[in-house]
Amino acid sequence: MNQSSSKNSPFRGAGGSAIVIGAGIVGLATARALAIRGYKVTIFDRNEKAIGASIRNFGMIWPIGQATGPLYERAMLSRSIWKEVCTEAKIWHDEVGSLHLAYSRDELEVITEYTEANRQYRDCSQLTSRQALQKSPAVNANGLKGALWSSEEMIVEPRVAIGQIAKYLAEKYDVEFYWNTAISQINYPKVTSGNSSWEADEIFVCSGADFETLYPELFKQADITKCKLQMMRLVSQPDGWRIGPALCGGLSMIHYPGFQAAPSLPALRKRYEEQYANYLEWGIHVMVSQNGGGELTIGDSHEYGLVHDPFDKGFINNLITAYLYTFANFKDWKLLQSWHGIYPKMTSGETELIIEPTPGVTIINGLGGNGMTLSFGLCEEYILKKVGG
Numbered sequence: 001m002n003q004s005s006s007k008n009s010p011f012r013g014a015g016g017s018a019i020v021i022g023a024g025i026v027g028l029a030t031a032r033a034l035a036i037r038g039y040k041v042t043i044f045d046r047n048e049k050a051i052g053a054s055i056r057n058f059g060m061i062w063p064i065g066q067a068t069g070p071l072y073e074r075a076m077l078s079r080s081i082w083k084e085v086c087t088e089a090k091i092w093h094d095e096v097g098s099l100h101l102a103y104s105r106d107e108l109e110v111i112t113e114y115t116e117a118n119r120q121y122r123d124c125s126q127l128t129s130r131q132a133l134q135k136s137p138a139v140n141a142n143g144l145k146g147a148l149w150s151s152e153e154m155i156v157e158p159r160v161a162i163g164q165i166a167k168y169l170a171e172k173y174d175v176e177f178y179w180n181t182a183i184s185q186i187n188y189p190k191v192t193s194g195n196s197s198w199e200a201d202e203i204f205v206c207s208g209a210d211f212e213t214l215y216p217e218l219f220k221q222a223d224i225t226k227c228k229l230q231m232m233r234l235v236s237q238p239d240g241w242r243i244g245p246a247l248c249g250g251l252s253m254i255h256y257p258g259f260q261a262a263p264s265l266p267a268l269r270k271r272y273e274e275q276y277a278n279y280l281e282w283g284i285h286v287m288v289s290q291n292g293g294g295e296l297t298i299g300d301s302h303e304y305g306l307v308h309d310p311f312d313k314g315f316i317n318n319l320i321t322a323y324l325y326t327f328a329n330f331k332d333w334k335l336l337q338s339w340h341g342i343y344p345k346m347t348s349g350e351t352e353l354i355i356e357p358t359p360g361v362t363i364i365n366g367l368g369g370n371g372m373t374l375s376f377g378l379c380e381e382y383i384l385k386k387v388g389g
Contacts, residue, residue, distance in 0.1 A: 035173035056341030223348035231299030
């Protein structure tokens with residue numbers, strides 16, 4: 001849903017001022033796109049640091065999940081920005097790529113079709129079981145029939161990286177941060193928190209799942225909801241052991257739009273609906289990534305609604321772990337911690353929500369589970385379209 005209108009926007013170009021509400025990945029990406037074009041940017045966040053969905057994820061920059069075309073190009077643009085920022089700010093990142101593993105003929109067929117459809121657009125290939133085992137010592141060899149290899153996926157540690165990006169923006173671009181400051185009202189050009197107020201030429205609302213506070217009437221009209229996902233982390237693997245690429249089971253192929261290029265995907269989905277009905281009921285597909293300290297992040301599930309139970313469901317975590325055992329072998333499976341995240345999700349099939357409720361105010365939201373992968377690209381495209389440069 002995109003209700004922006006360039007002819008009504010009062011963007012003033014380089015030298016203007018901007019306020020960004022929200023210090024998650026969307027807010028940081030917006031701030032960066034403005035700051036590199038000469039804007040003086042101020043970011044407000046209701047907490048002392050970002051604690052929402054932006055830090056509660058795999059840390060995957062995941063082009064393979066996007067359908068070939070504009071969204072894939074956006075994902076690759078995001079990836080290039082991530083790499084630039086991580087390199088300049090000395091943020092840990094690992095360009096490990098990904099493996100989707102096949103243990104049945106229909107899974108392998110989807111991989112074959114995907115590779116044939118995308119070989120000329122992406123750096124991907126189909127691997128034999130032997131080649132897949134050479135890519136990662138963590139792959140379960142029992143029954144393995146082959147794999148899809150993609151070199152384009154990159155891992156960051158979101159719990160650390162999001163805070164480091166904020167520090168980087170402050171140091172390099174003089175972005176000013178007001179933490180523990182909840183903006184409760186906007187009357188352009190003014191934003192208000194308690195008895196204090198600030199003004200700017202441009203105001204961006206990047207509030208993530210907290211979309212009821214500002215412009216609640218617009219969000220009530222929008223096709224947007226919230227998604228709760230459960231995740232876990234396993235302990236650091238001994239002796240510096242690394243899994244290499246991020247690993248995915250077959251369920252991930254029916255989760256991501258990128259695989260819709262495979263004509264046999266509906267047949268695979270139908271089989272999963274019978275064999276893994278409880279997994280699909282709770283939106284479970286299973287992946288694993290490894291951070292710089294050797295810990296393994298695993299998940300996840302997807303429950304949709306505006307209000308969610310604050311208590312996690314143990315059986316969901318058990319389902320995730322049981323499926324993970326079918327395609328992965330680790331040195332140490334000890335559970336370190338579990339948690340859930342909540343992110344905004346469009347129900348209409350749109351990939352983001354961009355609204356200009358009044359000239360000078362822009363809402364950017366609704367990226368769903370693609371925030372880490374698409375935010376830098378989306379905000380770069382949007383700000384570039386508005387101001388150039």
